[in-house]
Structure formats: structure tokens, C-alpha cells
Amino acid sequence: MLDILRSITQEVNAARDLEQALAIIVERVKSGLEVDVCSVYLVDHDSGELVLMASDGLLPESIGYVRLSFEEGLVGLVAQRAEPVNLGNAPDHPRYRYFSETGEEWYHAFLGVPIIHHRQVLGVLVLQQHAEHRYDEDLVTLLVTIAAQLAGAIAHAEASGGINGLNGDKRIERHPLTGKPGAPGVAIGRAVVIHVEADITAVPNRVIEDIAAEQARFLKAVAQVREQIRRMVDNISSSLSAADAALFDAYLLMLDSDSLISATLERIATGNWAPGALRDTLGEHIRVFNDMEDAYLRERADDLRDLGRRLLLQLQPKRQHSTGYPKSTILVGEEITASMLAEVPAKRLVGVVSVRGSSTSHTAILARALGLPAVLGVDELPITRIDGLELIADGYSGRVFINPPVGVKKEFRRLQREEQELTEDLQGLRDQDAITRDGVRISLLANTGLLSDIGPSLNSGAEGVGLYRTEFPFMMRDRFPGEEEQRQVYRQVLEAFAPNPVTMRTLDVGGDKALSYFPIEEDNPFLGWRGIRITLDHPEIFLVQIRAMLKANQGLNNLQLLLPMITTISEVDESLKLIRRAHQELLEEGLDISMPMIGAMVEVPSLIYQIEPLCKRVDFLSVGSNDLTQYLLAVDRNNSRVADLYDSLHPSVLRALQMVVQGAKAHRVPVSVCGEMAGDPAAALMLLALGVNSLSMSASSLLRIKWVLRSFSRRSAKTLLQQALEMDDPKAIRRMLGAALEKKGLGGLIRAGK
Numbered sequence: 093m094l095d096i097l098r099s100i101t102q103e104v105n106a107a108r109d110l111e112q113a114l115a116i117i118v119e120r121v122k123s124g125l126e127v128d129v130c131s132v133y134l135v136d137h138d139s140g141e142l143v144l145m146a147s148d149g150l151l152p153e154s155i156g157y158v159r160l161s162f163e164e165g166l167v168g169l170v171a172q173r174a175e176p177v178n179l180g181n182a183p184d185h186p187r188y189r190y191f192s193e194t195g196e197e198w199y200h201a202f203l204g205v206p207i208i209h210h211r212q213v214l215g216v217l218v219l220q221q222h223a224e225h226r227y228d229e230d231l232v233t234l235l236v237t238i239a240a241q242l243a244g245a246i247a248h249a250e251a252s253g254g255i256n257g258l259n260g261d262k263r264i265e266r267h268p269l270t271g272k273p274g275a276p277g278v279a280i281g282r283a284v285v286i287h288v289e290a291d292i293t294a295v296p297n298r299v300i301e302d303i304a305a306e307q308a309r310f311l312k313a314v315a316q317v318r319e320q321i322r323r324m325v326d327n328i329s330s331s332l333s334a335a336d337a338a339l340f341d342a343y344l345l346m347l348d349s350d351s352l353i354s355a356t357l358e359r360i361a362t363g364n365w366a367p368g369a370l371r372d373t374l375g376e377h378i379r380v381f382n383d384m385e386d387a388y389l390r391e392r393a394d395d396l397r398d399l400g401r402r403l404l405l406q407l408q409p410k411r412q413h414s415t416g417y418p419k420s421t422i423l424v425g426e427e428i429t430a431s432m433l434a435e436v437p438a439k440r441l442v443g444v445v446s447v448r449g450s451s452t453s454h455t456a457i458l459a460r461a462l463g464l465p466a467v468l469g470v471d472e473l474p475i476t477r478i479d480g481l482e483l484i485a486d487g488y489s490g491r492v493f494i495n496p497p498v499g500v501k502k503e504f505r506r507l508q509r510e511e512q513e514l515t516e517d518l519q520g521l522r523d524q525d526a527i528t529r530d531g532v533r534i535s536l537l538a539n540t541g542l543l544s545d546i547g548p549s550l551n552s553g554a555e556g557v558g559l560y561r562t563e564f565p566f567m568m569r570d571r572f573p574g575e576e577e578q579r580q581v582y583r584q585v586l587e588a589f590a591p592n593p594v595t596m597r598t599l600d601v602g603g604d605k606a607l608s609y610f611p612i613e614e615d616n617p618f619l620g621w622r623g624i625r626i627t628l629d630h631p632e633i634f635l636v637q638i639r640a641m642l643k644a645n646q647g648l649n650n651l652q653l654l655l656p657m658i659t660t661i662s663e664v665d666e667s668l669k670l671i672r673r674a675h676q677e678l679l680e681e682g683l684d685i686s687m688p689m690i691g692a693m694v695e696v697p698s699l700i701y702q703i704e705p706l707c708k709r710v711d712f713l714s715v716g717s718n719d720l721t722q723y724l725l726a727v728d729r730n731n732s733r734v735a736d737l738y739d740s741l742h743p744s745v746l747r748a749l750q751m752v753v754q755g756a757k758a759h760r761v762p763v764s765v766c767g768e769m770a771g772d773p774a775a776a777l778m779l780l781a782l783g784v785n786s787l788s789m790s791a792s793s794l795l796r797i798k799w800v801l802r803s804f805s806r807r808s809a810k811t812l813l814q815q816a817l818e819m820d821d822p823k824a825i826r827r828m829l830g831a832a833l834e835k836k837g838l839g840g841l842i843r844a845g846k
């Protein structure tokens with residue numbers, strides 16, 4: 093049974109559109125479970141009705157025609173109750189309704205299970221049998237498992253193909269897709285789909301003009317791969333067994349097979365570019381292999397995938413800098429990395445949309461740093477079909493419009509203008525203090541990591557850098573940067589802000605921040621080898637970085653050091669020992685270098701209960717609210733499925749912060765907050781009330797937060813905090829704070845926000 097399940101899921105995920113996916117489901121389930129009928133009904137989102145979308149067993153003519161509301165029939169009952177209905181003799185049930193079109197009068201046994209995705213009933217999966225009998229418990233649970241596994245794939249296929257695959261494009265035009273707000277702002281532009289190199293399933297369709305040239309390009313790639321494999325076989329033939337050598341022959345046979353080549357050429361002839369045509373041909377072949385009973389033959393599907401990768405590598409055009417990207421590019425991908433962003437000329441890039449990620453993932457942080465509106469975690473994005481289409485990415489509400497109608501576009505243009513005006517109005521605050529109505533001064537600092545952040549940060553009136561994420565310069569290279577290379581980068585940042593302080597965090601990779609040249613494979617990366625855990629295990633990396641920072645600080649003396657992901661006090665002691673050692677070495681080398689202030693990040697909950705020993709060792713604390721929230725609430729900050737649970741205004745996060753600030757105050761150790769919370773107007777009010785000394789955020793948020801702080805008194809913020817701490821629900825807290833901001837005329841800051 094598990095095998096059936098696995099193979100169905102694989103095939104459905106590889107299906108080209110919804111129609112094909114559903115046909116696979118009903119056929120495989122019917123034959124695998126040996127029933128007379130298997131059907132899928134899906135909810136038509138426009139009419140709210142259930143539509144028979146696929147069936148193996150019912151009359152084919154009824155597909156697409158049988159429709160029923162949630163109040164009608166047994167299928168409606170399953171959807172209404174959102175739980176299985178298992179009947180030995182369906183016609184006896186009061187909700188039974190007979191549809192003559194389906195020819196179902198002969199069926200007695202009925203089992204229907206709901207297909208649910210993100211708490212929403214998408215449809216019903218139904219089994220029927222001539223005989224009168226109740227399906228046993230095992231079969232019911234199996235069908236529930238199949239429905240649960242298929243829900244995601246159906247949701248995805250539905251978004252790509254639309255109901256019945258007939259009016260697909262129109263459907264996605266009318267309904268915006270929802271993801272998570274990644275970075276504020278509205279982007280209007282053209283989608284450029286970027287895929288991880290050689291991932292054939294993520295290749296988009298693209299219309300081509302010159303069919304003959306594209307076919308020739310494909311044939312050339314085939315010849316190149318054939319040559320590559322021949323060379324490979326020549327190189328290693330002496331160490332190959334006859335069986336292994338035969339495997340490569342099979343590769344060459346596949347590559348030469350007429351069906352692979354001519355089918356792809358035919359697809360190109362319909363106007364699709366070679367990678368898109370190849371994706372479909374391979375998908376078809378892989379499904380055939382997957383279907384085979386014989387395990388050996390099934391494995392040949394992997395060979396085909398490998399061939400696909402090789403061909404794709406030959407076919408992938410390198411985008412031409414500046415000319416290959418439209419004027420207003422919205423970068424779209426499964427996942428958008430720092431280097432993908434870096435590839436697009438900054439002037440042409442207006443927004444980011446991705447299938448994975450959420451508001452505190454590092455893609456979001458990068459987008460914010462670059463001032464790019466971003467919508468992440470759009471898990472139903474029809475990625476293969478939107479290259480070149482017009483998009484609106486609403487980074488406030490997390491919505492994406494594909495081919496937006498004129499009226500929608502006009503509305504968003506108006507919002508963009510308002511946004512621009514607000515930004516201009518706020519410029520007046522640039523040189524004003526961040527001081528509350530009752531005279532409390534909060535220091536507002538910038539989060540940076542890219543050299544291109546420096547300008548916007550200085551323009552925003554930041555009083556220094558509260559968090560310089562050193563991993564970004566590491567991510568932009570293809571090897572660890574050396575001491576001198578690092579020193580030069582750090583020097584530029586320190587010089588740009590001197591004499592204001594710059595807090596540089598030691599390397600914090602791991603989790604969702606990967607270095608291509610230092611791969612870390614873990615089942616649970618956020619709980620694994622991250623931040624200080626890595627650098628303490630690799631003192632050679634840590635020492636080089638510290639030496640580079642200390643040297644860069646020579647003569648400027650505005651450097652502060654920050655240690656990420658501290659879990660245990662001994663990690664602070666070990667880090668301090670290494671920092672002192674690096675300092676000592678430099679003194680011995682004859683350099684006149686001072687010891688900077690050293691702080692620890694409070695982002696692992698264990699530290700909330702160890703503030704006292706921590707404060708005895710460091711000069712300041714900086715709360716990483718992104719990770720602190722993730723670990724306190726046990727919610728992966730990148731996982732869009734649980735993003736609704738992630739909220740830094742959760743009363744437990746507020747209480748944790750209260751303990752940290754009170755503990756640190758007792759030792760006269762200043763506390764800063766450098767997570768995304770600091771740039772959130774509602775949360776900033778809570779941080780003001782808690783007595784945080786400074787807030788560090790992306791430059792784009794800084795003047796807004798200054799406006800908030802200048803509009804309130806600390807006393808009134810404390811009253812709001814008191815109210816918040818009496819509430820249980822983060823959403824209610826957010827509403828309450830939203831209303832308070834609105835009352836002060838700051839509603840524009842939170843428009844459609846969280």
C-alpha cells in the first residue's frame with residue numbers, strides 16, 4: 093500500500109496539469125485498491141460547488157458536468173462534515189442522491205474522504221463498489237492518508253492549471269495568490285523565473301519565435317551530452333564491470349531514442365523553448381518508468397532525470413547582464429538566494445516572489461535591506477507558467493496578482509504613489525531625535541550586511557549599525573574570504589559610520605544561511621550546527637574573522653563585537669578567550685589595536701534564564717527576536733505552513749523580553765533588539781514600554797519607527813503593554829496596538845500589514 097502511495101504522490105507531483113494529476117490519482121487508486129470506481133470531486137471556487145473532475149468507473153461523459161452543493165448528496169456530506177463517510181449501502185442513506193449521468197445506480201458500497209489543504213476542503217475522494225459491504229478500517233485510513241498526501245499536490249496543480257484545466261490562466265488572473273508578506277512595499281513588474289541550475293522540474297515555459305533555431309539548439313545539446321557520456325565511459329571503462337558499462341549503454345540508447353528526441357522537437361514546434369519541451373517529454377517518460385512493476389526498470393527513471401539535468405545544463409542560457417532582464421524585473425523562484433539577487437542589475441530589480449520562505453527568512457531580510465517589496469511562501473505559485481507575465485507583488489498583505497486587470501493595477505499604482513509621498517514626508521524626521529513625548533530617547537540603528545546598504549542606512553539618519561550580518565559577504569563568494577579581504581570590507585563599513593558605533597556579528601551561518609562552499613547536511617538545521625557552534629568548532633575561521641575586524645577598527649575605534657546563537661555561558665567564555673588571543677597576537681605583531689565592546693545575542697531561550705551570568709561577561713545584549721520567537725514558539729521562521737503561528741507579539745515573547753530587560757537593567761547592561769520586531773511599528777511600542785535602549789532595523793523602516801516613537805509617550809506605551817500582557821491571543825494584541833496607532837494617525841504604517 094505504501095508503495096502505491098509513494099508512486100502516486102511522485103507521479104502527481106510530476107504531472108503537467110491538474111487534469112493529468114487527477115487522471116493518475118483515480119486510475120492508480122482504483123487499480124491499487126481493487127475497487128469498482130474511484131472519483132475525485134473538487135470545489136469550484138467561483139460557484140462553491142463540488143464538480144466531478146475525474147473518475148475511473150463512472151461514465152466519462154459525466155466528468156465536468158456533475159455538480160452538487162455541500163448540502164447535496166453523500167459527496168456534499170463528506171465536504172460539509174470534513175470527515176469520511178463510509179456506507180455499506182449508499183442508496184439507503186437519506187442524503188443519497190442519484191445522478192443518472194454517471195450510471196452509478198449499480199453501486200452500493202460508498203467511501204468518501206475529504207481532501208483538505210490548509211484547513212480548507214478542496215474536494216472529495218470517493219470509492220464505490222457494486223457489492224454491499226462496509227470498507228474496513230484499514231482501507232479508510234489508507235484513503236485518508238492518500239487524500240492528505242494528495243491535497244498539497246492538488247492545490248499546486250489547481251493553481252497551475254485551474255479547475256478542469258480549462259480556464260486555468262483566467263482563474264489565476266482573477267484570484268490573487270496568497271503568500272507571506274516578506275518585505276513591505278508594492279512591486280509592479282514582469283516575472284523573471286529563475287531556477288536552481290539543472291532542476292528540470294522547475295523550468296518555466298517560455299515562448300520562442302525561431303522554432304528551427306531552438307530545435308537546432310536542442311539537437312546540439314543532445315550531441316554534447318552524448319559526447320560527454322562517451323568521454324566519461326572512455327575514462328572509466330577499465331574500472332567498470334560489464335553490468336555497469338551496460339548501464340551507460342542504456343543511457344546512450346535513451347539519449348538516442350527517437351521518442352525522446354522527436355517528442356521534444358515536436359513540443360518545440362508548438363512554440364515552447366527547448367528546456368520547457370524537454371521537461372514535458374522527460375516527465376512523460378519518467379511516469380512510464382515509474383509505473384513499471386520491475387524495480388530495476390523503475391530505477392531507470394533516475395537515469396532519465398540525470399540525463400535531463402545534463403541536457404539542461406547544456407541548454408541553460410546565461411542571462412545577459414542588464415539586457416536580459418526587463419526594466420521592472422520581479423524575480424520569481426522556488427527559493428531566491430543572495431547570489432540570485434546579486435545577479436540582477438539593481439536598477440532593474442523591483443520585487444521578489446518565492447515559493448518558500450516567510451517574513452523572517454533571510455531572503456526577506458535581504459529584500460528589506462535592498463528596499464525590495466517581497467512576497468514569500470506562495471506555495472501555490474504556478475512557477476512554470478508565469479515567466480514574462482506581468483505581476484503585482486503586494487509585500488504588505490502577501491498577495492501576488494498575475495496578469496492583473498487594469499483596475500487592480502491602477503489601485504496599486506495609487507498605493508505606490510502614497511507610499512512614495514509618505515517616505516518623502518518622513519524625510520523631515522531624518523535629523524530629529526527618536527524621542528518620546530515624555531522625553532525618553534531611544535537610539536535607532538541600522539541592520540546591514542551588504543555594502544550597498546551603507547548609503548540607504550546613512551540616509552535614513554541611523555545613529556550607527558546595530559547589526560552587521562557578516563555572513564552576507566561570505567555568501568557572495570565561492571570560498572572563505574581571507575583576512576585581508578575581510579578587513580577591507582569591514583573597514584569600509586566602519587569608516588562609513590565612524591564615529592558612530594558599528595556592531596559586527598561574528599559569522600552566523602547554518603540554519604537557512606548556507607555557504608555554497610561549506611555545505612552542511614542536517615535533518616534539522618535550525619537546531620543544528622549554527623552560528624557560534626560552527627565558529628567555535630572552527631577556531632581557524634573565527635580567529636581570521638576577529639583579526640580582520642580588529643585590524644579594520646584600527647584608528648577608528650567604533651567597532652563592537654556580537655556573538656550569535658549563544659546557548660550556554662561556556663560558549664561566551666570560549667569566544668572571549670579566542671577574541672583575547674586574536675587581540676594579543678595583533679599586539680605582538682606590533683599593531684596598536686584596542687579591545688572593542690563585546691555583546692551576546694539573546695536568541696536562544698535558554699539565555700532568558702541566565703541573564704545574570706551572561707551580564708557579568710559581556711558589555712551589552714542584543715535580542716535576536718527572529719530566532720527567539722522561532723525557538724520560543726517552536727515555529728520554523730521559514731515554513732509558510734506554520735507562518736500564521738509565528739508572531740513576535742505572542743504574550744510569551746513579550747514576557748521573555750521583559751525578563752531579559754529587567755535582568756540586564758539590574759546589571760546596568762544595555763539591551764538592544766535587532767530582529768525584525770524592532771522595525772514593526774506595533775512591536776516597537778512594546779519594546780519602548782519594556783525599556784529597551786536601542787532598536788536596530790532595516791533602513792527602510794527606520795523613519796517610520798521614529799515617527800511612532802515621537803508620537804507616543806513611554807507612559808502610554810506602558811499602559812498598552814499592560815493591556816497586551818493581560819491578553820492571550822497575539823492577533824488580538826496586534827489588533828489592539830493597530831487601533832492605538834490608528835488613533836494617533838499612524839494607520840498608514842500598518843496598512844494591510846500583519
Ligand code: PEP
Binds near residue numbers: 716719767
Ligand atoms: C535574529 O535572529 O533576530 C537575528 C537578528 O539574527 P538573524 O535574523 O540573522 O538570524
Ligand code: MG
Binds near residue numbers: 656718
Ligand atoms: Mg538569529
